[in-house]
Amino acid sequence: MRDSTVEELELKLRELKEELFNLRFRNATNNLDNPMKIPEVKRDIARVMTVMKEMELGIKRSVS
Helix, strand or coil, rough: CCCHHHHHHHHHHHHHHHHHHHHHHHHHHHCCCCCHHHHHHHHHHHHHHHHHHHHHHHCCCCCC
């Protein structure tokens, strides 16, 4: 993910937010098979936002 461009990260963030919306909607209508998918997608959103903020600040992280 850290090798992605800003445009790719923005696209990924948009897709994840849309997926989260759909999951919440399905959960509200009791059509969600796996409710644990919601926190998983929220964590993915946080990861993308963290990488974007690091790029903005110019922070270099080594991948372990």
